[in-house]
Amino acid sequence: MRHQTAIGAAALSVGLAVAMSSPASGATPRTPAAPAKPDPRTVAAASADRLVAAKPAAFKKAPKDKIVRRGVTSGLRGLQYVAYERTYDGLPVYGGDFVVTTNASGGVLSTSVDQTRTLDVSTKASIGAAQAAETSRARVSKVETASTPRLTVLAEGSGRLVYETVVSGTQKKAPTKLHVFVDARTGKVVKTYDEVRDAADDRSYYHGTVDLSTAATSMTDPQRSGIRCGGQNGSAYTGTDSAWGSGSGTDLETACVDALYAVQKEWDMLGSWLGRNGINGSGGGFPLRVGLSDVNAYWNGSYTNFGHNQAGTKQATSVDVVGHENGHAVFTTTPGGDSGGNGNEKGGMNESAGDIFGTLTEHYMNEPSTYDPPDYLVGEEVDLVGQGPIRNMYNPSALGDPNCYSSSIPSTEVHAAAGPQNHWFYLLAEGSNPSNGNPTSPTCNSSTVTGIGIQKAGQIFMGGLNRKVTSWSHARARVETVNAALQLFPGSATECNAVKAAWSAVNVPAQSGEASCGTQQNDFSITLSPGSGSAQAGGTATSAVGTQTTGGSAQQISLSATSSPSGPTATFSPSTITSGQSSTMTVTVPAGTADGTYRLTVLADGASVDRTATYTLTVGQGQPGSVYSDDFESGTGWTTNPNGSDTATAGRWERGTPQPTSYSGTNLQLAAAGGSGALVTGAAAGTDAGTYDLDGGVSSVQSPAISLPSGTLSLKFSWNLAYLNNSSTDDYLRVRVVGANGSSTVLNQSGAAANKVGAWQTATYDLSAYAGQSVRILVEAADNGTGSLVEAGIDNVSITKA
Known part of the structure; x- marks a missing residue:
């Protein structure tokens, strides 16, 4: 990732300059590259988008809702987790999030939907923002900053209109970053949550002499983006060389050695054992601070901070404590975030997640007894308050925390409320009576549980977090970890049964709709032939629907379709088939249907997996009007890296919500x-300016096939450009139209060593030479030079017939 000198901490995502160029007098023949295996994240996103379009009722979608895909997280064994949020009448919805899980080939395996009802609420407030701000500020004893109240819809029942205000400061002598939700009708506080989560040759204190990955003269990790360590001002410690620390329990540079060593090992564990890319899941991490003047450590949503033990003899930077605080960061950056839930229940699960990640890191490191050996105790090395460990995972009650889930957990202090899930994890990993020397663990139902090993337990726990939603609970976690076990270990019932047994052993019973522990993973594929067609208003079009069993046994499939925009309808003959069989889809275009392009999402609802496909219908092909349009508000089949030749390492093409930036x-x-x-x-x-920009080479994205009618045709689209003076002519953006017999360049512009202000502009191009052909639009952007910041934007693509 490349940075411009003196950009500092500006939050940027920078655009690449593009401009129209004169097309060649004729299309240059071009032999298309052989198709490559598509990026599974792109496949997952397109598949999940189609499912959302095809099953709006399953996601409780209201007419005023707009569904926004927020990202795709890759997991182990090809699983992809596609996260969504929603707005209602233009307002953000708190609790409107959901996750769609797919396999590597795009089959939808399960969905995790937070919302229980379709929203139907007035968005007109009865109180003003000033009143909401005053009420919110009163919740913090010493206020440092407070955000402007933001109107938000809470996904409670049919919805509740609230103001959300973020108040930072001090509460009971501890830092706080409190989100306060005030009812916009009554003016009463209805919900709060705090972003600050607390736990209670380099020479370290806890690990002897270690080999850190740091820059030559700074405690910054050049191999792990975002990781650095320093004092309370947030700056990394510096020195004349890369030898750090004295080994003393009171030396803060030594504390940074311990903290960096632990988080580097946690990062490696996440990747090697759990398939997660960095702390935040997308190749990044967060700064660490030491020297906190408190018997404490915490995560505040932006960085981790570490104090000392009560005796003042040790810094709170042991592996399990550092792993715990960065575990909060993992919890925060998985879908559903760290807010919401029933009382303290989600907060307790967040604390437990920290303990679990710290324990996983200890086991990954597997240090000898002279240092910090793997165990299921938390904070025993730090001796935080002079009484040894602060939590016990195999028997939480030994330290006064509950072993078992009960209705009192939502009202239990969050660190104590970590007990049931900590206990579940130990039982899942080691069992109730381990034979490997680990302690026995009592069960709440007097059952015997057999463990599956800590690595598998961690993978299943991580798989559950990847499906997390705002209203997370032990009951929901049981359902999603069962799903994770089934999908991570297909063909084996052992892991799934162990997950269920461990939850039951901590008094979290089986849930309605919970999957059974079958041993077969069934899958199928679906094709449409042709994948596009045309019809006049009042007419019909047909397509053959083919299916093939690709895994396990054949399964029953129900076929249906939805159209966007609405108008055309589809019927299937037959409407229910078994994978391996085919059906005929007949698309009927009602009289009076407007000319234009319609996308029908075909849903093949299988017994164990869902598949979707898109059929593009052109209505009024022989008449003037719209032939194709895409405003990128939903997934419409554009493919990233279509030829498998991209070299970009970051900032690749995606359909998303661009965040305005400036420098x-x-x-x-x-x-x-x-x-x-x-x-x-x-x-x-x-x-900073080098985050989320295009890096490492070329990124490309290609439209679906577009069938062009005869006549005079015009391509039109919006594009924006921006770059700073560290760009060069090595950087470029190109837009081409690719047909069966060659391609034409529509847009071609290189960067330049000058600041360029971003602005949306419109480009048009005569497509008449391609009339009657099937074409694709290919967009390429490149960061091929050094020290450059490049990024492109395309919107509102349309093709019309004169």
Whole structure:
């Protein structure tokens, strides 16, 4: 990732300059590259988007809802987790999130939906923002900052309109970053949650002499983005060389050695054992601070902070404590975040997650007894308050915490409320009577549980977190970890049965709709032939629906379709088939249907997996009007890296919600040209100018096949450009139209060594030479030079017939 000098911490996602160029006099013949295996994240996103379009009732979608895909997280064994949020009448919905889990080939395996009812609520407030702000500030004893109250819809029942205010400061002598939700009708506080989560040759204190990955003269990790360690001002410690620490329990540079060593091992464990890319799941981590003047350590949503033990003899930077605090960061950056839930129940599960990640890190490191050996105790090395460990996972009650789940957990202090899930994890990993020397563990139902090993237990726990939603609970975690076990270990019932037995052993019973522990993973594929067609209003079009059993046994499939925009309808003959069989889809276009392009999402609802496919219908092909349009508000079949030749390592093309950014008055990335979605290279705004920009080479994205009618045709689209003066002519963006006999360049522009203000512009191109052909639109952007920041934006693509 490349940074411009003196950009500092500006939050940027920078655009690449593009401009129209004169097309060649004729299309240059081009032999298409052989198709490559697509990126599974792209496949998962497209498949999940189609499912959302095909089954709106399953996701409790209201007419005023807009569903926004937030990202795809890759997991072990090809599993992909596609996270979504929603807005209602333009307002964010707290608790409207959900996750769709797919296999590597895009089959939908399960969904985790937080919302229980379709929203139907007025978005007109009865109180003002000032009153909401005053009420919110009163919840914090010493206020440092408070955000402007934001109208939000809580997904409770049919919805509740609230103001959300974030108040930072001090509460009971501890730092706080409190989110306060005030009812916009009554003015009463209805919910709060705090982002701050607490736990109670380099020479370390806990590990002897270790070999850290740091820069030459700074305690910054060049191999793990975002990881650095320093004092309370947030700056990394520096020195004349890369030898750090004295080994003393009171030396803060030594504390940073311990903290960095632990988080580096946790990072490696997440990747090697759990298939997670960095702490945040997308190749990044967070700064660490030491020297906190408190018998404590905490995570505040942006960094971890570590104090000392009560005796003042040791810093709170042992593996399990550092792993715990960064475990909070993992919990925060998985779907559903760290807010919400029933009382303290989710907070307790968050504390437990920290304990679990710290324990996983200890076991991954597997240090000898002279240092910090693996165990299921938390904080025993630090001796935080002079009484040894602060939590016990194999028997939480030994330290006064509950072993078993009960209705009192939501009202239990969060650290104590970690007990049931900690106990579940130990039982799942080691069992109730381990034979490997680990302690026996009592069960709440007097059952005997056989463990499956800590690595498998960690993989299943991580799989559950990847399906987490706002209203997380022990009951929901049971359902999703059962799903995780089935999908991570297909063909084996052992892991699934162990998950269920461990939950039952801590008094979390079987849930309605919970999957059974079968031993067979069945799967199938679906094809449409043809995948597009045309019809006049009042007419019909047909397509053959083919299926093939690709895994396990054949399964029953129910066929249906939805159209966007609405109008055409589809019937199937037969409507229910067994995988391996085929059906005929007949699309009927009612009289009076407007000319244009319609996308029908075909849903093949299988017994164990769902598949979708898209059929593109052109209505009024012989008449003037719209032939194709895409505003990127939903997934419509664009494919990233279509030829398998991309070299970009970051900032690849995606459909997303671009976050506006600027640098020293120069507008860079812009909001979408229309609506909220656009096609962009890195939609997010990072913590510095080199975050989320295109890096490492070329990224490409290609439209689905577009059938063009005869006549005079015109391509039109919006594009924006921006770059800083560290760009060069090695960087470029190109837009081409690719047909069976060659391609034509529509847009071609290189970067330049000058700041360029971003602005949406419109490009048009005469497509008449391709009339009657099937074409694709290919967009390529490249960061081929050094020290450059590049990113492109495309929106509102349309093809019309004159």
